[in-house]
Amino acid sequence: MSNGQASTPPPAAVHAEGVVKRFGPTVALDRVGITVAVGDSHALVGRNGAGKSTLVSVLTGLHAPDAGRVAFLGEPAPAPGDTAAWQARVACVYQKSMVVPDLTVAENLFLNRFERGRIRWSRLRADAARLLAEYGVDVDPATRAADLTVEQGQFVEIARALSFGARFIILDEPTAQLDAAGIERLFTKLRELQQQGVAFLFISHHLQEVYDLCSTVTVYRDARHILTAPVADLGKADLVAAMTGETAQSATTWHARAAVAGNAAEASAEPSDAAVLRAEALALEGAFQPIDFAVRAGEVLGLAGATASGNTALGETLVGLRRATGGRASVDGKDVRPGSVPHALNAGIGYVPEDRHRQGLVLGRSVAENATLTVTDQLGPYGTVLPSRTRAFAQRMIDSLDIKTSGPAQPVSDLSGGNQQKVVIARALARDPRVLVAIRPTAGVDVKSKDALLGVVRGVADRGDAAVIVSDELDDLRVCDRVIALFHGRVIAEFGSGWNDRDLVSAMEGLPAGAGGDKGAEE
């Protein structure tokens, strides 16, 4: 299937071969190579833990490979540690956040490349504002980076990397934290740079983006190089097959209708009328207007909306991370004390936070500890936590969610991004929640695991509980029985499960779906 190992003539923007990288007993890269031609847009895809980010750290000088060679434009890579030389050759947006939280946005953007002599702050801030404006990000450059939203932070990193003027840029899952409009702005910018002949290595789990942006694709699986081919020659099904190593099946994505049809026989999901989660005039000033909704047993509700829509804030209010300024929420008829996570947890609300690094994981601790953080009261008598039970519990989670790790004791910081996300989901499920509130649950998760994780969320509903998915990703929303779309803190439309992509997308962008008179809008 592979056709086209570049036949060498002009030196490539980057050429790596025979790269081996081990972390203790884990082989993260096993004699892999990659060649990105000058001006080429090259996609690198693979399942979670395939070694993509590890290759990125090797290509950017963060890790020295155990074996193998890397060359830029035909010259061998700089010595490890010679940061300036690396930066001149390659710029990178890393998968995990590299902003300095306590510095201002402006400082973060120009970190370590201030002009010579004294720093002229007003100039710096003006430059920063201009740079950010190119990406449609409207923040004061004097804000602390820690106060940015997740998406704004991501754009700061992108703007920083792209403005180095490097001729080769690596983007490791830059879109995982962006909404549709943000992705569009990013792509416009990238196409502009493409035209100027800048080469890209682009990593994403959204295969559509690969087809939209890239001309060549390389697939890694289990630390090995599987194939490199022009994107045009490779169908989506073949691509997924190469990633998973399984023969292509009908590439079904979850859809609520299909799921309900399939399960109708066993689970009487649809008709049960008891609301599990109910919000009455729930409001948070500055984020969303009073909203009413109810989620029935067996139902998955989607709260769709772009970043500024307030859907994330709504999710965080439901789980007690923010205190509502009005209205109330109840689970099974009992009020949940506002603003208290322990109460929400005990009321049966499970939570998958938006940003796994900020709110999800204790990075230095083990997988087992992270996965059991919410169930420490169930792991032994009298408030004790027995290591054996913790391990067993975690191992069950690892098996059922297919988390790629060397074992429950591995620090969670050593996992690949997608596998970290699975740990967060494992933890939310650990308490057998009555309602699962998941904010962008599949961020950074590979295609196959994505279906599986959404299946897990669906499963929560199918066993008679309820789930709420807060997201702007259509794939996430597809498993929902009902979708409420928010725009600027207000409900703009509501859809049954038969929505079509265009209506939902335009609703999220603030265009009332009613225009076309489609079904499902505002019952």
Place this chain on the structure above:
Amino acid sequence: MSETTELTPDLAVPGKARAAAPRFQLSRYRDLSLIPVIFVLGVIGFIVSPVFLTSDNLIGVLQQSSELSLLVLAEAMILICGRMDLSLESTIGVAPVIAMWLVLPSSGPATFHGIGLFPTWSSIPVCLAVGLVIGAVNGFLILKLRVNGFIATLGMLTMLRGLQDGVAQGKSIVAVPASFSYLGKTEWMGAPAAVWICLLLFVIGGLALGYLRHGRALYAIGGNTEAARAAGIRVDRITWIVLALGGLIAAFAGVLYAGHYGAISATQGDGWIFQVFAATVIGGVSLNGGRGTLFGALTGVVSLQLVVNVTTLGGVPPLWDKFLYGAIIIVALIISRFASGEKQD
């Protein structure tokens, strides 16, 4: 909860099972990284002086370490949950002084007069309560007023030292009730009671941190406060309790110290905070929170005290003490870093 998933456990599961074993043990050994240092110090001590390996000397070292080790115990817990408390070194002095002021009669032959508010037998509980209050005040400053913990406790350090000077009028308090000095003076089973008590407290603390859900929560809080909060841990409450407990333990160290030396010295604990931090950090507790064990911290204290002992026995003039102290901290840090593997950040 997961029967509903039909996930394939594909991907090299057998290989992983094999890989898990060695890794597991490596992380276990991190706690023990100072053991070789202690062993080397023992050998040096043996070469330097025949006195070193006598039980009198070794018990002396342990007794010397006992009060310091309690401060280290307190500081280690506080550091693990991501905070720091500099005022411990003042608490060890001021808590007993205030307790004496509250229990000693207002007249009599002694040089120090209190107000006799509580009966004499209650001196230890009163002292512990004072420590608890000091810790709670630290917690209030840090958690409710959200002021910077480093500066707040630095202020407390100075203020409490001044309070002690003011109350005791800059003098040592010699006439301490017998009930107060009993624990620091007495011997159980051939060793000072203080040593047994410290050991016991370390064991209790170690078990609590390792096997109690609220103990485990300290690691989550120190490692990532926001994640801990999102997981339903009552971050502020637990942190507050830890800070208050820290004050209480420091006050108890003051009790042992006073009993040990038969008086509450005016400079009790003065300047100890450096040793406390040194011992805690070379014992493997991270200053950034979320990492470390009490056992490691204990080995840190023992190493430091052994160095002092060995150099004294070796006849190094006391004027060189400080130099050696600093040097050994750095060397121990380097050794423990190497022994604990990759973490060289």
